[in-house]
Structure formats: structure tokens, C-alpha cells
Amino acid sequence: MKMSSSDIVLSKENDRKSIRSFLVRELKPKGKLFTPFNLISVPVIIMGIIIIVIRFAKGLGAVTNLTQETPWGLWIGFDVVTGVAFAGGAYVITFMVYILNLRQYHTIVRVTVLNGFLAYVFYAGALLLDLGKPWNVINPIIGNSFGVSSVLFLVAWHFLLYMIAELIEFSPAIAEWLGAKRARKILSGMTLGAVILGITLSTLHQSGLGALYLMAKEKIHPLWYSEFIPILFFVSSIFAGLSMVIFEGSISYKVFSDQISAKDHKSHHNIIHGLAKVCTITMFVYLFLQILAFVHGKNYEYLGTRMGNWYLAEMLGFVLLPMILFFYSYRKRNLLIIKVAAIVTMLGIIINRLNVTIIGYNWDAAVQYYPTWKEIVVTLTIIFIEIWIFRWIINRMPVLREAPSWAKY
Amino acid sequence: MNLNRRNFLKALGLTGVAVGAGKTLNATSVKKDSDKEFYAILYDSTRCAGCQGCEWECALQHGLPDPDLEDIPEVGKIRKTDENRRTVINVYSTSKGDVYVKNSCKHCNQPACAAACLTQAMHKTEEGPVIWRDRKCMGCRYCMVSCPYDIPKFDYHSSNPDIQKCDMCWDRVKEGKLPACVEGCPAGALSFGLRRDMIAEARKRINDNPELYHDHIYGEHEAGGTSVLYLSPVPFEEIGFNTSVMNKPYPELTKGFLYSVPSIFVLWPAMLLGIQKATSRKNNQTEDENE
Ligand code: SF4
Ligand code: SF4
Numbered sequence: 001m002k003m004s005s006s007d008i009v010l011s012k013e014n015d016r017k018s019i020r021s022f023l024v025r026e027l028k029p030k031g032k033l034f035t036p037f038n039l040i041s042v043p044v045i046i047m048g049i050i051i052i053v054i055r056f057a058k059g060l061g062a063v064t065n066l067t068q069e070t071p072w073g074l075w076i077g078f079d080v081v082t083g084v085a086f087a088g089g090a091y092v093i094t095f096m097v098y099i100l101n102l103r104q105y106h107t108i109v110r111v112t113v114l115n116g117f118l119a120y121v122f123y124a125g126a127l128l129l130d131l132g133k134p135w136n137v138i139n140p141i142i143g144n145s146f147g148v149s150s151v152l153f154l155v156a157w158h159f160l161l162y163m164i165a166e167l168i169e170f171s172p173a174i175a176e177w178l179g180a181k182r183a184r185k186i187l188s189g190m191t192l193g194a195v196i197l198g199i200t201l202s203t204l205h206q207s208g209l210g211a212l213y214l215m216a217k218e219k220i221h222p223l224w225y226s227e228f229i230p231i232l233f234f235v236s237s238i239f240a241g242l243s244m245v246i247f248e249g250s251i252s253y254k255v256f257s258d259q260i261s262a263k264d265h266k267s268h269h270n271i272i273h274g275l276a277k278v279c280t281i282t283m284f285v286y287l288f289l290q291i292l293a294f295v296h297g298k299n300y301e302y303l304g305t306r307m308g309n310w311y312l313a314e315m316l317g318f319v320l321l322p323m324i325l326f327f328y329s330y331r332k333r334n335l336l337i338i339k340v341a342a343i344v345t346m347l348g349i350i351i352n353r354l355n356v357t358i359i360g361y362n363w364d365a366a367v368q369y370y371p372t373w374k375e376i377v378v379t380l381t382i383i384f385i386e387i388w389i390f391r392w393i394i395n396r397m398p399v400l401r402e403a404p405s406w407a408k409y
Numbered sequence: 410m411n412l413n414r415r416n417f418l419k420a421l422g423l424t425g426v427a428v429g430a431g432k433t434l435n436a437t438s439v440k441k442d443s444d445k446e447f448y449a450i451l452y453d454s455t456r457c458a459g460c461q462g463c464e465w466e467c468a469l470q471h472g473l474p475d476p477d478l479e480d481i482p483e484v485g486k487i488r489k490t491d492e493n494r495r496t497v498i499n500v501y502s503t504s505k506g507d508v509y510v511k512n513s514c515k516h517c518n519q520p521a522c523a524a525a526c527l528t529q530a531m532h533k534t535e536e537g538p539v540i541w542r543d544r545k546c547m548g549c550r551y552c553m554v555s556c557p558y559d560i561p562k563f564d565y566h567s568s569n570p571d572i573q574k575c576d577m578c579w580d581r582v583k584e585g586k587l588p589a590c591v592e593g594c595p596a597g598a599l600s601f602g603l604r605r606d607m608i609a610e611a612r613k614r615i616n617d618n619p620e621l622y623h624d625h626i627y628g629e630h631e632a633g634g635t636s637v638l639y640l641s642p643v644p645f646e647e648i649g650f651n652t653s654v655m656n657k658p659y660p661e662l663t664k665g666f667l668y669s670v671p672s673i674f675v676l677w678p679a680m681l682l683g684i685q686k687a688t689s690r691k692n693n694q695t696e697d698e699n700e
Contacts, residue, residue, distance in 0.1 A: 132549075139528040150524060196682060203673060216555060
């Protein structure tokens with residue numbers, strides 16, 4: 001069934017025809033149309049797009065609850081800061097596979113990189129919705145006004161370069177889909193370079209997202225503000241990303257089970273156990289760093305306050321607990337508990353990122369920020385569109401399913 | 410031609426975006442410190458009569474709507490600058506009676522807002538005023554997050570929103586004129602001159618009249634020193650000042666991070682490549698043994 005335009009020399013006319021029929025075939029939706037997911041996501045997406053149009057016509061105030069005191073809300077605090085943390089799985093997995101040469105994780109590289117790439121396109125892309133003058137976004141890129149002393153400048157550039165690196169990492173799958181043998185060869189040759197660049201960029205912008213808030217010293221609750229924010233953000237992005245891989249993997253393996261060979265099914269369990277181990281270790285390091293930040297900041301006085309309790313809840317319920325669960329389930333090889341641990345960890349990451357960016361930000365202000373339903377709908381829209389595209393690609397390109405035989409080396 | 414070359418070099422530097430980051434940060438701050446003395450405004454709250462003349466002059470000068478006649482300073486009410494006004498007068502009831510205070514951008518010597526701005530829309534001029542440039546700004550509001558005084562304000566109800574903040578009437582200062590508020594103040598509460606001279610003047614007023622003044626010039630050291638200096642009859646926390654700001658410049662807070670970027674950019678790839686070589690050799694060996 002694969003396109004074989006590069007094999008057979010076709011006349012130009014034929015070529016164009018087959019490309020068209022290829023496109024028509026591939027653009028058609030596959031599978032059932034009226035699934036529960038489609039029934040929920042389509043109306044949300046339509047509503048979200050309408051809200052986005054209003055936002056650009058009438059200004060951010062028309063759809064958001066942002067104020068002069070809280071200039072960054074859900075779209076930055078959740079979509080960008082939290083979304084990018086969850087996308088951290090891509091650099092961790094590529095590190096394990098290409099740098100540490102842990103070949104057993106190879107089967108999940110493609111799907112993780114694809115997820116990471118889409119997450120960056122959409123969640124970092126959500127930044128554009130939040131910009132007052134998005135047309136000036138080219139200024140820091142084309143070079144007429146480089147704010148090189150800005151952490152945001154660094155983060156923005158890294159987003160851009162990282163998307164390119166991830167696209168290169170994923171590109172062999174696209175080449176296989178198109179049946180472009182030579183292109184695939186060239187592109188796979190670029191993988192290691194892209195991986196190394198990608199890991200370096202990720203280290204810097206995952207921590208950079210935390211460093212963004214360093215200048216807001218008096219505005220963030222002391223329990224969440226410390227000079228360690230960049231390191232905390234970086235370390236937590238490791239287990240945030242891996243928990244996402246575990247969570248997403250367990251869903252994909254159900255939804256797309258027809259694409260996965262029996263061999264891969266079995267190895268998937270081992271992979272998940274391995275990831276649980278990495279999560280346990282990194283969460284331990286993270287907890288240690290958090291305690292260090294707590295002691296270093298002499299934050300004892302806040303314990304017992306409302307924010308202090310909330311802080312304890314985060315540390316005990318959403319870091320210590322899932323860490324123990326990961327450890328336990330790894331020892332007992334219990335898949336279910338690993339999944340539970342992954343979900344609790346993900347909740348913990350959401351709570352942590354929101355604590356820094358929204359809940360702990362101006363925590364003592366008279367008027368507290370909370371998102372409008374419109375902001376939430378737009379956030380859901382972004383997530384749903386991403387899932388649609390993810391599904392579209394999975395159904396067409398060799399991501400979960402095995403690569404065509406000619407692509408094996 | 411010259412300019413093009415500079416831009417080209419700048420673009421070259423971009424390949425090590427990060428490498429540039431650390432260096433340039435250093436270079437600009439060193440240059441600014443030694444080059445030229447900044448201009449500054451001295452505001453003496455013991456002289457301020459709360460007439461709001463500065464608010465009117467400011468609105469006129471910058472084409473903003475006239476101040477609301479109903480909205481006058483009252484004890485217990487905090488008026489804030491917003492997308493339509495760059496300066497406001499508030500009144501506080503203190504141990505020495507009612508005191509008026511003018512609030513606006515402090516024109517920090519090393520402004521957090523400018524360090525935050527990724528397009529250099531926020532810019533510390535060599536003369537001292539911190540200005541905002543419409544054509545560069547992308548409306549990300551990172552300057553608002555970073556400013557310790559919550560000064561930059563954003564127009565949430567416009568499809569082409571501006572950042573609004575005091576620019577010390579930079580257009581007038583360039584022409585050698587006084588800022589509009591300084592010129593318009595009938596009570597003589599505002600003075601304008603070189604920062605060094607304004608500090609000397611403030612010191613002199615305190616020394617000449619120690620009972621009248623609280624012995625502190627706000628802005629001499631706050632946030633690393635600012636180009637708006639304040640005198641008060643009472644400690645500054647009584648008149649609503651943010652006294653928890655640190656005396657270090659705010660951009661210092663991100664310096665450590667930005668300085669580490671170039672080294673990571675050099676070290677990481679080398680290290681990763683090294684590990685990669687080591688592990689692939691090990692794998693090959695074990696494979697060989699297995700065979
Ligand atoms: S007070 Fe705020 S807006 Fe004004 S120069 Fe300082 S950091 Fe910038
Ligand atoms: S909102 Fe404009 S001035 Fe403020 S940091 Fe962003 S680009 Fe710079």
C-alpha cells in the first residue's frame with residue numbers, strides 16, 4: 001500500500017496524480033466519527049476558536065480575568081509552563097536511548113518525541129494567544145531588537161530551536177510514511193546531533209521557565225520562591241515528562257492496540273518498570289532539593305499558615321506519596337500502582353507550577369486571580385486539537401507500529 | 410553600512426544566543442554605570458499640596474484622558490496608575506498628619522523591566538529615563554511580572570494594546586526641557602537635575618531641617634538606586650512605600666542563571682557526546698562477546 005514514487009520512475013503526470021490520490025486518501029479521517037472523544041472535543045474546539053477570535057478583536061480583557069497585578073494567568077501558568085514540563089519526556093527518553101544506549105526503550109522513542117514536538121507547537125504556541133502584539137513576535141527573532149539579558153528571550157529562542165530539533169528527530173517517520181528512502185537516510189543521520197542539541201536546549205529552557213520568575217522576588221510566596229527555582233523546575237521536568245509518557249502510553253496502548261505487535265506489548269511492561277525506577281530516583285533528588293530550599297530560606301514560620309498547609313500537602317501528598325508508590329510498584333512489578341503514581345505525580349506537577357505562577361503569585365493581593373471559563377475552554381481547545389493531530393499522525397505514520405521493512409538497518 | 414555590519418555581527422552572535430546573553434549583560438551594565446550621570450527627579454512630599462497638578466500636566470503631555478474630577482486622593486483609598494494614567498497622588502494619615510505621595514515609575518538605574526524585556530522595548534536611556542517603545546513591544550507583559558513596583562500597565566481592552574508608564578518625558582528631556590510634571594508643580598515639590606545633584610540637594614534639606622524630614626532618601630539605594638528620589642516626613646512604610654524591595658538591582662537575580670548558560674552550552678554537548686561514545690563502545694563489546 002505504501003507510496004513508492006521513489007522506487008519506480010513515473011512520468012510527471014502520473015506522479016502528480018498519485019500524489020493527489022495519496023493526499024486525498026491520507027487526509028480522510030480514519031475510524032469511527034462518532035466516538036465520545038469526538039463528540040466532546042468538536043464543540044469545545046468550535047467554542048474555543050470563537051473565543052480566540054473575540055480575544056483578538058477586543059483585547060485580552062474581553063475573555064480573561066487578567067489584571068494589572070496578575071499579568072500572567074492560566075495561558076502562561078498552565079499551557080506554557082506546565083505543558084512544557086510534561087513535554088520533558090522527549091529529552092529524557094532520547095537521552096536514555098541515544099546517549100546511554102539503553103536500546104530497550106527504543107520502541108517508545110518515536111511516540112514520545114512526537115508528543116513532545118506537538119506539545120511544544122501547541123503549548124509554546126499558546127504564548128502567541130497571550131501576546132498583546134503578536135505580530136511583533138518576530139522582533140526578538142529577526143534580530144532588530146535582541147533583549148539578550150532577558151530570560152524570556154532565552155526561553156523563546158530555545159522553544160524555537162528545540163521544535164526544529166524534535167522535528168528532525170521525528171522526521172524519519174515522516175520519510176517512511178512518504179516512502180522517501182534517501183531522505184530517510186539523510187534525516188536519520190542527523191538524529192544524534194539533534195538529540196544532543198535537544199537535550200542541551202531542554203536543560204536550559206526547562207530551568208529557564210523557572211528562572212523567568214526569579215525577578216518576581218517579593219511577589220511569589222516565599223515557600224515557592226527561592227534561587228533554586230530553575231533547578232527545581234529542571235529536575236521535576238524529568239519525572240513530569242516520564243509520568244506523562246507512562247500515562248499517555250497506557251492510553252495509546254489501548255486506543256491504538258491494533259498497531260502494536262505482540263513483542264512490543266510485552267516489552268512495554270518492562271519499559272514502564274524502568275521508567276518507574278527513574279521517576280523514583282529523580283523524585284528523591286527533587287524532594288531533597290525542596291527540603292534544601294526550605295531550610296535555606298528559613299521558611300519554618302510559614303508552616304501552620306494556610307499557605308504552609310498547602311505547601312505541605314503538595315510536598316507530602318504529591319511528591320513523597322507518588323515517590324513511595326513508584327518505588328513500591330517498581331519492586332512489586334505492579335503496573336496498576338505505577339499508573340496511579342504517574343497520575344498523582346502529574347497532578348503534583350500541575351499544582352506545583354500553578355503554585356509558582358498563579359496561586360503563590362501575589363498570594364496576598366486583595367483581588368485574587370482565577371481563570372474565566374473562557375480561558376479554560378481555550379486551554380481545552382489547545383489540548384484537544386493537539387490530540388486530534390496526534391491521532392491523525394499515529395494512524396498514518398509508523399510511530400507505534402513498526403517501521404516498513406525497507407527502513408530497517 | 411556600519412550599522413549593517415553590527416547587525417550582522419549580532420546575528421552571528423546569535424548562534425551562541427546564550428553565549429551572547431551573559432557577555433552583553435555584563436558589558437551594558439558596566440558601560441551605563443561609568444559613562445554618564447543619569448538625570449533624576451526629586452520629589453519632596455513635605456512640600457506636596459496634593460493638587461494633582463502633575464496628573465493633569467502628565468495627561469496633557471502624553472495625550473491621555475483628563476483625570477477624573479470625582480476621583481481625588483482620600484485617606485484610606487489607594488489610587489493606582491493604570492492604562493490611562495502614568496502618575497497618581499495618594500494621601501496617607503501618618504504620625505505627622507496627612508501626607509501626600511506621588512507614585513509613578515522610579516526609573517531604576519538597572520531596571521528589572523528592561524532586563525526582562527526580550528525585545529528591548531523597555532529601554533534605559535543613557536540620560537536616565539526608562540522608556541517604552543511601541544514598535545518593538547510584543548505585549549508579553551514580562552516587564553509587569555518583573556517590576557518590583559508594579560509600574561508597567563497594560564491595556565486589556567484593546568486589540569493593539571500599549572504598555573503605559575512614565576517615561577520622565579524623555580522627548581522633553583532630550584530637548585533640554587523639564588519633565589511636564591516638574592515644570593507644572595505649583596508647590597515646588599518636584600525638582601529635576603543630575604542624579605548626583607538631586608541626592609546632594611535631598612541630603613541638604615534633611616540636614617538643614619532634621620525635624621521636618623525622616624532621615625532617608627528613598628531611591629538612593631532601593632532596587633540598586635533609582636532616578637526618582639523621595640523625601641518624607643515619616644518612615645516610608647507609613648506612606649505606602651514598598652520597603653521590602655531589596656537594595657540590590659533586580660536584574661542581579663537572574664544573572665547567575667544567565668551566566669551559567671554559556672558554560673552549559675559548551676559543556677553539555679561535549680559531555681553527552683562523550684557518554685554516547687563510551688556507552689556505544691560498551692554495548693558493541695558486549696555484543697561482540699555474545700556473538
Ligand atoms: S520602577 Fe519598574 S517600570 Fe520603572 S524602571 Fe523600575 S523596574 Fe522599570
Ligand atoms: S510587554 Fe513589551 S515592554 Fe514589556 S517585556 Fe514584553 S515586550 Fe517588553
